Amino acid sequence: MAAKANAQDWANLKKYQNENAALNPVELGQKRTVFMGDSITEFWSVLHPEFFTNKPYVNRGISGQTTPQMLVRFRADVITLKPSLVVIMAGVNDIAGNTGPSTLKMMADNIFSMAELAKANQIKVILCSVLPAYDFSWNKGSFPAQKIAILNAMIKNYADANKILYLDYYSAMVDERNGMKAQYSEDGVHPNKAGYEVMAPLAEKAIAEVLSSK
Template identity: 30%
Template sequence: MTTAHSLSRRSLLQGVGSLGVLGALGATTAAVRAETATEPPKKGCVILFQGDSITDAGRDRKVLEANESKALGKGYPALAAGALLGSYPESELKIYNRGISGNKVPDLAERWQADAIDLKPDVLSILVGVNDLWHTLAFGRKYKGTVKDYEELYRALLERTRKELPGTRIVICEPFTTRTSDDFKVLAEYRAVARKLADEMKLTFVPFQSAFDSVLQAAPAEFWLWDGVHPTPAGHELMLQTWRKAVGI
């Protein structure tokens, strides 16, 4: 039989445990925050987040205006918008989220004109890759793309962007997972491609996988990525801090 005393003790222990995790989170992200540059963006800077469901984060795709809460979703782009707009209200920033759940590189390419080129971003952040692998493993394995396809299509997308938007700063975000199955170990090859392209084209690279790897001692994988792919609120916060550190704004 459960007594009031045992319930109180259990609640206390759970609370202490939660405080321990929160303390670890604070200690882990504090170092990231301390190293985050605070260079103000230029006035009127347009920042565009592109990618799949991790970037989409439940945004309302019918709302297309910059800086709108519904249009930004509930993930790291919204957190970035809040932090930047709040820190630099005089800068007249315009921040967009055009991530779409399920997207792979070929899906980005199909909508790139309207959802990237036409917006003329000063900063273009791209996170794509996990679906390029995942969709070869699920949904009836109908998608047959390979790592080679990912590299060739991604390279073509970036070359097009640099040609049509020569003044745009492109940010390549590292695909990530905490899944440890043999199938998902292949994502390391996609990560290597993303870093290779960033290095070759001298683009900004955001090391998301390294960030998640570094916090797994502070809390278990599901604390950060609830299914090994999609971030929890803590995961999105870690992404925000990692992104700002890499981009320097």
């Protein structure tokens, strides 16, 4: 029964349904920012909640999600919230095969489609790098490091070509194996508090830059 229910809500549109409905309208002069992503985004509010405190930031990360799932829920979890800006970080779970095989082009196309949906609705966009990972604890032997580097290059090229800010967390967190530096993660994939403390000022700087631009 649970599996059937999950299949019926493949993109997990129910997760934030009540929170979206209860979210206060954007106040005059306020510039809401929505963070769209997977567990790396979702757990940011858990491990480093102060980043979100007293700011017009809305976390819409869902653990385990892939880019097609995010694309399906993008209207409900981003556009309808009427933000000024969306910060998109996605792709690592596609590389891990969480919802089946996927090419790098398929992943990139889904990310670019989210960006284009946002821009069509007058929402500014930040495209984030995928964080470094040498291997996945839940899918060992997949050695994602090279795929992550290629996907990041694809995202950066698209961002540059479309005048979108590319937020490079990767360079600040990568080690000599092209995995994540040990001090920033317990499992080599998800940031710990120290990892989020590296990401936070980079995100704040990017958000300020994009929101101040015309």
